Structures are given as C-alpha cells and as structure tokens.
Amino acid sequence: MSIKQTLVVIGNGMVGQNFLDNLVSSPVKEKYEIVTFCEEPRTAYDRVHLSAFFSGKTAGDLSLVEPGFFEQHGITIHVGDKAAKIYRDSKTVVSEKGVLIHYDKLVLATGSYPFVPPVPGHDRAQCLVYRTIEDLEAMTAAAENGKVGVVVGGGLLGLEAAKALRDLGLQTHIVEFAPRLMAVQLDDAGGAMLRRKIEELGVIVHTGKNTSLITDGEQCMNKMCFADGEELETDIVLFSAGIRPRDDIARDCALDVGPRGGIVINNQCLTSDPDIYAIGECALWNGMIYGLVAPGYAMARTVVADLAGKEASFTGADMSTKLKLMGVDVASIGDAHARTQGALVYSYQNGDHEVYKRLVVSQDKKQLLGAVLVGDASGYTTLLQYCLNGIELPENPDALILPPRGDESVGLGPDALPLSAQICSCFDVTKGAVCKAIEAGCTSIGALKAETKASTGCGGCAPLLKAVMNSELAKHGFTVNTDICEHFAYTRQDLYNLIMVEEIRTFDALLEKHGKGKGCEICKPAVGSILASYWNDYILKTEHLGLQDTNDTFLANMQKDGTYSVVPRITGGEISPDMLIALGQVGKKYKLYTKITGGQRVDLFGARVDQLPHIWKELIAAGFESGHAYGKSLRTVKSCVGSAWCRYGVDDSVGLAIELENRYKGLRSPHKIKFAVSGCTRECAEAQGKDVGVIATETGWNLYVCGNGGMKPRHADLFATSLDKETLIKYIDRFLSFYVRTADRLQRTSVWMENMEGGLDYLKSVIIDDKLGLCEQLEQHMQHIIDTYHCEWKATIEDEAKLKRFRHFINSDQPDEMIVFVEERGQIRPADEEERKHFKLVEVA
Amino acid sequence: MVQWQDVCSVDELQPDSGVCALVEGLQVAIFYMPKDKAVFAINNYDPFGNANVLSRGIIGDINGQPVVASPLYKQHFNLQTGVCLENETVTIPAYAARIVNGSVQVSMPE
Numbered sequence A: 001m002s003i004k005q006t007l008v009v010i011g012n013g014m015v016g017q018n019f020l021d022n023l024v025s026s027p028v029k030e031k032y033e034i035v036t037f038c039e040e041p042r043t044a045y046d047r048v049h050l051s052a053f054f055s056g057k058t059a060g061d062l063s064l065v066e067p068g069f070f071e072q073h074g075i076t077i078h079v080g081d082k083a084a085k086i087y088r089d090s091k092t093v094v095s096e097k098g099v100l101i102h103y104d105k106l107v108l109a110t111g112s113y114p115f116v117p118p119v120p121g122h123d124r125a126q127c128l129v130y131r132t133i134e135d136l137e138a139m140t141a142a143a144e145n146g147k148v149g150v151v152v153g154g155g156l157l158g159l160e161a162a163k164a165l166r167d168l169g170l171q172t173h174i175v176e177f178a179p180r181l182m183a184v185q186l187d188d189a190g191g192a193m194l195r196r197k198i199e200e201l202g203v204i205v206h207t208g209k210n211t212s213l214i215t216d217g218e219q220c221m222n223k224m225c226f227a228d229g230e231e232l233e234t235d236i237v238l239f240s241a242g243i244r245p246r247d248d249i250a251r252d253c254a255l256d257v258g259p260r261g262g263i264v265i266n267n268q269c270l271t272s273d274p275d276i277y278a279i280g281e282c283a284l285w286n287g288m289i290y291g292l293v294a295p296g297y298a299m300a301r302t303v304v305a306d307l308a309g310k311e312a313s314f315t316g317a318d319m320s321t322k323l324k325l326m327g328v329d330v331a332s333i334g335d336a337h338a339r340t341q342g343a344l345v346y347s348y349q350n351g352d353h354e355v356y357k358r359l360v361v362s363q364d365k366k367q368l369l370g371a372v373l374v375g376d377a378s379g380y381t382t383l384l385q386y387c388l389n390g391i392e393l394p395e396n397p398d399a400l401i402l403p404p405r406g407d408e409s410v411g412l413g414p415d416a417l418p419l420s421a422q423i424c425s426c427f428d429v430t431k432g433a434v435c436k437a438i439e440a441g442c443t444s445i446g447a448l449k450a451e452t453k454a455s456t457g458c459g460g461c462a463p464l465l466k467a468v469m470n471s472e473l474a475k476h477g478f479t480v481n482t483d484i485c486e487h488f489a490y491t492r493q494d495l496y497n498l499i500m501v502e503e504i505r506t507f508d509a510l511l512e513k514h515g516k517g518k519g520c521e522i523c524k525p526a527v528g529s530i531l532a533s534y535w536n537d538y539i540l541k542t543e544h545l546g547l548q549d550t551n552d553t554f555l556a557n558m559q560k561d562g563t564y565s566v567v568p569r570i571t572g573g574e575i576s577p578d579m580l581i582a583l584g585q586v587g588k589k590y591k592l593y594t595k596i597t598g599g600q601r602v603d604l605f606g607a608r609v610d611q612l613p614h615i616w617k618e619l620i621a622a623g624f625e626s627g628h629a630y631g632k633s634l635r636t637v638k639s640c641v642g643s644a645w646c647r648y649g650v651d652d653s654v655g656l657a658i659e660l661e662n663r664y665k666g667l668r669s670p671h672k673i674k675f676a677v678s679g680c681t682r683e684c685a686e687a688q689g690k691d692v693g694v695i696a697t698e699t700g701w702n703l704y705v706c707g708n709g710g711m712k713p714r715h716a717d718l719f720a721t722s723l724d725k726e727t728l729i730k731y732i733d734r735f736l737s738f739y740v741r742t743a744d745r746l747q748r749t750s751v752w753m754e755n756m757e758g759g760l761d762y763l764k765s766v767i768i769d770d771k772l773g774l775c776e777q778l779e780q781h782m783q784h785i786i787d788t789y790h791c792e793w794k795a796t797i798e799d800e801a802k803l804k805r806f807r808h809f810i811n812s813d814q815p816d817e818m819i820v821f822v823e824e825r826g827q828i829r830p831a832d833e834e835e836r837k838h839f840k841l842v843e844v845a
Numbered sequence B: 001m002v003q004w005q006d007v008c009s010v011d012e013l014q015p016d017s018g019v020c021a022l023v024e025g026l027q028v029a030i031f032y033m034p035k036d037k038a039v040f041a042i043n044n045y046d047p048f049g050n051a052n053v054l055s056r057g058i059i060g061d062i063n064g065q066p067v068v069a070s071p072l073y074k075q076h077f078n079l080q081t082g083v084c085l086e087n088e089t090v091t092i093p094a095y096a097a098r099i100v101n102g103s104v105q106v107s108m109p110e
C-alpha cells in the first residue's frame, strides 16, 4: 500500500471549492490526503449572487457545497480557522487556532479583499464593504436606522451595491473618482447613457469626485468631504473601490508577488515554489489579476490536470461581461476601448429608447475585436461568439448593432458556431461537448446540465445552450416530445384551445375526439382543471368526478395516513374573534390537530373522510366557506395590517387583499397561485415572493408578478408601477386569464414566464399593450369565472347523493382501523409504525 | 370452486373511479369502468404510503394495462394483477370481481 501524500488548500471560497469539486472527480485524488482551511464561518458560497441575500436567499441557499461533500470524500476542513503561516523549509502550514500540518502540495486560493482608500475617517462606524455574508448583515443592520447611503466606486460591484442600498430603502448616491461610470468597461458615451438610466431610478451619481475626509455629520451619522470642497451627509459609506489580492501569507514566506500585489504564477498556476500553486483572485498571471470567477475556475482545472500529470496550461481568459444592473442591461466584450492598432469603431445611439451600442472591428473589417452594449444587451451572445471564435463578420458589420429593419435577421444561428466554440464560460463547455452529450442521449436541458455542467454557473449561456440543443435535435431528426401523456398527443395549451374552440364539456368527449386509451392520473386532472377553469362547472359533477385527484374529490388535503386536513377561507388573513372561536370549537369537537399556515389561515388536520361533511356543515353554519387549499387554484392573498393600523402604512393592504381574494377565489389553474399585498415598501407581507404581489406606494399600487417560494424560490418581477385600483385589477384579471390559458400542467407562473419567448417584456406587451388583441377576451373569461363562483363545500353538503361518497366503506359504517393517533404537545398526530403495532396489541388485550 | 360474495349494487360504485368495501375483514378497493363494463378489485392498502387509500386514486391505463395511481406518491398498480409498474417486485393482492344482475361480486382467496 502506498502512503498518501498531503494536499493542503488554503481558502474555501468560490475557486477553492471549485478546485475540490474538480479534484474529487479526478482519479488523482486517490494520491492525496486532502485538508483545507476556511477562514469564514461557513464553507464556500456563491459570492457572484451575493446580492440575492437581500431578496431573501439565505446563506444555505447560496452554498456551493453539496451536503455531506467533505465527509463523503474524506476531506478534512477546518471551518473558521485561518491559515496563519507557511514554513516552506519544513513544508508545513500553521493555523490561527494552532493546527499544524505538513504538506506535499499546497494550493493558495485566498481570494481578494475590498480596497478601502486610506481617506481619514475611512474606519468610522458604518463605513462598510461588500464581499461576505457578514458584510451584508452589517449593511442590513446599519440600514435599519439610516436614511442615506453612499457607494464609493461606480464600477460593476459598486452599481450592484447601490442597488442593494436602494432596495434597503435608503436614499442612494454613487461617488466615482473617474469621469464616468464603469470606467473599465464603458466608453464615455456608454457611461453617460448608463448614468442617465440609473439616475432615472432615483440614484444620484457624482463623477469626478475625490473623497478627502469622512467625519461627523449633522443630520446623518457621517459626512463625506470632497477635494472640490463639496460635502455629502450620509449614514452608510460603502466602499467598492476595487479589490486587492490577499497575498500576505505568500509575501510572508517570500514567494514572488507582483509590484502591485498578487501571487505570481506561471501557465501551470505554479508560484515561484514548485510545490505551491495559487488560483483565483489572489493569483497574478502575466501581470493580470482576474476579478471574475470563470478565469479562477479555469485555473482550478489547470491545477487538477497538472497534479494528474496531464498537459495543461492557463493562458489567460476572456473578461467579457453581461450584467443587469438595477434593471439596466450592460455588456462589454473584448477590446471595448478600441486599443488595438487600426481598430475601427461603429456606434449606434438611440436617445429615445436609451440604447447605446458600439462595435470595435479589425482594420480589415473581418474580425470583431470588442463591443459595448447599454440598455439592450440582447445581441451579447452573438457578438461574443463572433469575437471569441474569430468568425468572419458580415459585409456591413454595423448591421449587428442597428435595429433590424424589415425581416432580416442578423443573429448568428447555433449552426454557424464551430465545434470549438465555448458555450458555457463558467465551466468551459464547448459546442462539441454539448453535441457529444446530445448524441449520447441527453435530449433535454436538464439532462445536458447534469451531463456537461453547462449553464449551471451564472446561467448566462442558457439561451444559447437551448438553441444549440434544439438545432442539434432537429438535425438528428428528433422532435422534442411535448405530449402531455400517452393518451393525448397535445400540450396542455393545445388541449385548452381544443376545449375552447370546440366547446367540449367532458373528458370523455375530448378523449373520444382527440385521444386514445382510457386516460391516466396525468391527463385526467389536467383536463379536469381546464374544464373547471373554462366552464367553471361544479367539479364533483358525476362526469368530472373521476378526473379529480383525491384532494379535489374529497375537497380536502390528504395527509400521509390517509386522513384529510381542512382549511376554511380566511380572506386576507383577517378573522374576527367570534369566527376564531367557531373554528376552535369545531377543531375541539372533532379532536383535530390545528396549525397556522404560511398563508395566514388555520389548517385542521386528522379528519377522517366520513367526518368531513359534518365538519363542513358546522363551518358553513358559522359562516366559513371552502378555502380551496386542496385544489390547483388561488390559495391565499396574504396581507400586512396596512394603513389602518400600521404607522408606516401608505394604503389599506388588508382591504385590497380581501377584495382580491374574494374576486379570484375558486379560480382553477395549472398550479396553485398565491398573492400578497403589503401596505408600504417595508413589505411585511412578502409580496415579492408571490405569483402576484402588490405593494402600496405614495403614488399608487406597484404590481409584481411571477415570484414563488417553495423548493426553488424566485423573486417576483416588477410588472407595473403607480397603478390605481381599477387598472391594477384589470391587469391581474388579464394576467391570470392568460396564465390559465397558456401555461403547461403544473407550471407555476415563474416557470411559465421564464419559458415564454421574450419573457417579462413579452408578457408586459400582452397584458399592458394588448399586443395579441386578447385583453377583452381575457377579461370576459375572468368575469365569467367570478360570476359563476360557488362554494364547493356548500354545494356538496346540500346534495345527499354526493355525501354518500364520504364514507370509508360503502358497505359498512366502520372507520378505517389503520388510522391511529397519539398525543404530542397536547394535540394529536398520526401514530408511527411502531406505535400502531403497540396500539393494536393494547386494543386486543 | 370459486366462491363469489355479493358486496354491493352497481349503483353504489363510482363510474371511472373507486370505492372501498369491507369484505371478510379485508379492505377491498373496487374500481368501475362503465364503458368497458369492467370492475376490478384489489387490496386498498398502499404499501409505499402505508395507508388504506388506493380506492381514492385515479384510474386509467398505461400501455394498455388498467391501472390505479396511488393518491399518496403516485405509484401505479395493475388492476388485474396487483403488480406495481414502477417496482415489479412489489405486488398487492388482486381479487377476481364481476357484475351479476346488477350486483357486484368479489371472490376472496380461501
């Protein structure tokens, strides 16, 4: 048996972790005992999406480490322990907490730190930076009591930080030393356009400003004094003035570092010591520090290959970027400043639409060298491919940035790309690798992602990946199968249209005309839902009954032991003490387990099927109606207490929530729909995590759409602002109607919108600008649903024949003896297997 | 000889859906497909969810086999043989069933 060598990795950030991920999937890992030091109190997380922390992502959501990763691969990680010193003579590392380890190979992945200019007063309270989760926590805390925030630095990160401050409700300024924003990526005209757009969003931009002192403020905590004599009062100062490599530990053991910092590496990412590598933002390659994650990942791959004895080298990386900064699309590719000799420049500026584009082209007009896009970055992928793959430009290169006139299309189809073209820059996946995976049987985006990792990093390449996949599949003669199931060769939307156009009212009629076989648990409920949302018939009509999931058939939610839970509607979460008592009495009488739901209502668990009608009779008598918690339908409209009570409230959120819930209750839809209404931008109702979210502002209601919580949370998008109630309701009517009509089965609004060609903008054009001329129909449909609303439980308890189904046995009044409860914290819960056995014994004895 | 037991009348069945009956102390799920004039009987116990719920599943066919999908975790069971389509090593008891003169009959194992 060979004795393993020890490999030590210092730093468990994005690149350090990526290195470990690569290492464990390489056979060379067998050679090493792996140990890593992680200074931060948590293992690696996604710094690139750090700002998502403010929209509700938790540290856990951002984690880059698969659960159990270190245990599974036998890696020792010292969390919260910083490597303090490297002794190259004895090849040992000592940590701050006193861990001493001998290494055979050492990898430095220490990243960088935010540069804070040494202005007097820079270390005052609430002078912060933006790099770690702890930094964001400090920002949130500081914003609680503050009104004004200033970001020092108008680069990429600075703009992102400004957005964060603005979203925290602060009056936000950006102070930039250079004469324009994003000085590295943009030229003057692009910077000016960006500035205009950002100022429109209420952020105040100061360029050409040199901060000379930070001191006590009068209205605010701090005051910034500038070299030109001006002053600015602010509570928070957020420095975002660039990064500096963390090379102390390397400097200290006399590894070569660059004159302005950075651990010097060669093409194998080796430092001046042949047993020590450096990767990521701490490394200096060819005089360059790369402040992006993709080059760091490329370095990580290089080191793994080098350890495995394979030929590999890091030869620089592309620094092109595309970002949405405060809702403004900005992209920069290659030599944006036209520094290449003889370069020609084309630019296009549209003051009306606030779009600026610039192309930098080689002297012979054949190659694209660089580009700048502001306001409309839709051409980014195409341009990047031209630039990276040296694809010959069309005769008039400016056609690439001019708005299309007529039908001509200037997009570069996926077929024009060579196999060597890089599709995903985060994981360096080429078109060739994608094609190979498709040939090996990956015929969906999900399968391709799993197989190649493409599009699992920043996700920017998703549209291109999809285009390549579709074109390859078409070439192989595949058609992408979108049939709902084996019984219908149609999508849900096709079925909806057939039902609508041919006025079909039953599943059998649809199956006879357009399907085959008997149906299944996929098509039956889907058709049941379409019939319900189109015709709004009573879902327990005999001809519809067999279509419904058990939850719909018994108008309650089946739980793990076969009992049901009951959720009466509590509109807007508002309930009187009397109603609450009535609810409590029913719960007590039937010995139900009661719990408050996330949607501000009360869930009563443990009802046997035969008890449901009795429970509902009492609830209806007390004035409750069905909450439709069992259906794919509108669930709840959550609300905060709003202007009636809250001292910050701007408008009556509860009143609106109740009105909306009453309007849309009972609407059947492809998936559940949740709403929320907040009375001001403090957003206590969490409306931005809902399918439809409404927030009151001084100038009217702001409407957000397509958010959701659950397994894959998504922040809602701002859809329209400053609406009066009438317009708000009109838009929601149209939005819901359009969703019900066109979404796939079990597709939440978020996925529906993301899969829509044109996404949010398209949706706006349909709902707001009536691009399809559909709005009148959509509103009428919604009106029909509202006019024909009925409480399903009321209809059921009034119908003797229907009540017959609510028995466990058709030929006996015995209940199901498998249903056994035990007590926990003063309420019932289903007995587990062991407890059930015990119970039976006791009963027999 | 097969012993048939009367369970209920056809009118008590749910068209294109299921009900549960108590037969000799066992819970039997009975499904009815009126268009084919077919009735099927299987045990009501879902071995994956560990609960008596199969009669409340949606029925239909998969590749020509009549099936019910468990309302809990959606596994399919063949209504004639009781075999689980997702995991063929799992089989639940299936019973012979028929309609005679408007009466539903099931034959239970000895």
Ligand SMILES: Cc1cc2nc3c(=O)[nH]c(=O)nc-3n(C[C@H](O)[C@H](O)[C@H](O)COP(=O)(O)OP(=O)(O)OC[C@H]3O[C@@H](n4cnc5c(N)ncnc54)[C@H](O)[C@@H]3O)c2cc1C
Residues within 6 Å of the ligand: A010, A011, A012, A013, A014, A015, A016, A037, A038, A039, A040, A047, A048, A049, A050, A051, A081, A082, A083, A084, A109, A110, A111, A112, A130, A131, A132, A157, A160, A246, A249, A279, A280, A281, A282, A290, A291, A292, A293, A294, A296
């Ligand atoms: C808000 C924000 C947005 C960004 N957006 C983008 C983007 O859109 N696109 C993009 O490409 N890049 C973006 N970046 C940059 C990207 O996050 C970095 O390029 C990437 O994190 C670099 O990875 P790294 O591992 O080199 O450094 P880090 O992720 O910083 O990891 C280094 C780790 O090493 C630890 N460490 C340091 N010294 C020691 C020691 N002696 N002992 C133990 N541990 C130590 C540090 O605490 C840290 O956890 C963004 C960065 C920020 C902050």
Ligand code: SF4
Residues within 6 Å of the ligand: A640, A641, A642, A643, A646, A647, A648, A649, A650, A653, A678, A679, A680, A681, A682, A683, A684, A685
């Ligand atoms: S969102 Fe605004 S109005 Fe509503 S409770 Fe919070 S602070 Fe008050």
Ligand code: SF4
Residues within 6 Å of the ligand: none
């Ligand atoms: S989060 Fe999971 S366990 Fe909790 S209620 Fe939802 S499905 Fe059940």
